[in-house]
Amino acid sequence: LKPTVLAPFRKLAPLVPGPAFCESVKAMAVDAIVKAGQRQQVSGIVATKPPPAPARDGPTQRFSRAQQQLLCAGIHFFHRHIRSDPGVIERMEGNTMFKLFFEVPYHNKEGLLAVFPESVHDCSAIHVCSFILSILHQGLFSVSAFIVSIIYLSRFKENTRITLHACTWRPLFLTSLLLADKMWEDKPVRNSSLSKLFPVLNNLELNLMECEFLKEIEFNVLVTPDLFCNFCEKLLNEEVSTAIITAVSASDFAESLKSDLSSNGEEDNEDQSPEAIPSGKFFVPTVDVKQGHQIQSVPTPNQPPQLPQTHQSTPPKQYPSPQHQPPQQQQQQQQQQQQ
Numbered sequence: 024l025k026p027t028v029l030a031p032f033r034k035l036a037p038l039v040p041g042p043a044f045c046e047s048v049k050a051m052a053v054d055a056i057v058k059a060g061q062r063q064q065v066s067g068i069v070a071t072k073p074p075p076a077p078a079r080d081g082p083t084q085r086f087s088r089a090q091q092q093l094l095c096a097g098i099h100f101f102h103r104h105i106r107s108d109p110g111v112i113e114r115m116e117g118n119t120m121f122k123l124f125f126e127v128p129y130h131n132k133e134g135l136l137a138v139f140p141e142s143v144h145d146c147s148a149i150h151v152c153s154f155i156l157s158i159l160h161q162g163l164f165s166v167s168a169f170i171v172s173i174i175y176l177s178r179f180k181e182n183t184r185i186t187l188h189a190c191t192w193r194p195l196f197l198t199s200l201l202l203a204d205k206m207w208e209d210k211p212v213r214n215s216s217l218s219k220l221f222p223v224l225n226n227l228e229l230n231l232m233e234c235e236f237l238k239e240i241e242f243n244v245l246v247t248p249d250l251f252c253n254f255c256e257k258l259l260n261e262e263v264s265t266a267i268i269t270a271v272s273a274s275d276f277a278e279s280l281k282s283d284l285s286s287n288g289e290e291d292n293e294d295q296s297p298e299a300i301p302s303g304k305f306f307v308p309t310v311d312v313k314q315g316h317q318i319q320s321v322p323t324p325n326q327p328p329q330l331p332q333t334h335q336s337t338p339p340k341q342y343p344s345p346q347h348q349p350p351q352q353q354q355q356q357q358q359q360q361q362q
Contacts, residue, residue, distance in 0.1 A: 090166040090280050095271045096258035097170055102151045107189040120183045124191045129223050139223050146189040152270045160276035162212055162220055171203040171246050178240045198232045206244050
């Protein structure tokens, strides 16, 4: 035992530790363990290992192959929790978090495109699907980060009793997605890059929302594999509307998922082109936001954005092997090695 642990017991024993002192310490430790066990039994808490997770019935499938289905189900799950009735604003009048994530006061920025204020009250399935797909594709977010962001948002709603309203769902979605990407990705997107994708919020406002979001969920950002799998199974049971399925299937983000499958050898579709040019209704980035470069946030509907040209890697030089060299060169190389 460490001296700091033995300090309280030295008052009950001689200053010089001996056999009697060790026996008394052992007896007091055993007595403390027994009493702690009795308290746990009385309170109904048993200090035992948790039971193993039950085996899932039925066939399993790769997450990469179910990404598009999970994406449709996640968007449908997100959309059906958005409320647009005017009574919500009256009920949430005293909620500080609702005021923080209320989007309308942030529309006072100079040079802000009119499409953002005009669409703030639009909570239709097409608009929600288009916005989420645009952010995921142009921000290079993954489907797993999107699913984890929904889990974070559920925790936030449970702790704050906030209602997902038509005027609050976009800032809430961006904040939870930003946290999920920072938590589970090796190269997360920067706040400054996300503020250029959604210029309604600047970098300082995103930082404030991120900090308040973390405080309200008590920094509970852990998502266990069992929780993730159970939530995915719940999403797969969603009855997704046909409009969302059609919009997702025709999106650039779905094409990028298919190209990833084909590049990994999980699909043999040679017709799928991995070079999909993003063309969203709201945002048009021109470079990789994960690398922290500058992004153009001005939409150009008439002209597609120009993606940066990728540098083709030069093949390695092929040096002739000694077996195919003439005898004179082999002798010269042997002499050089001996020297």
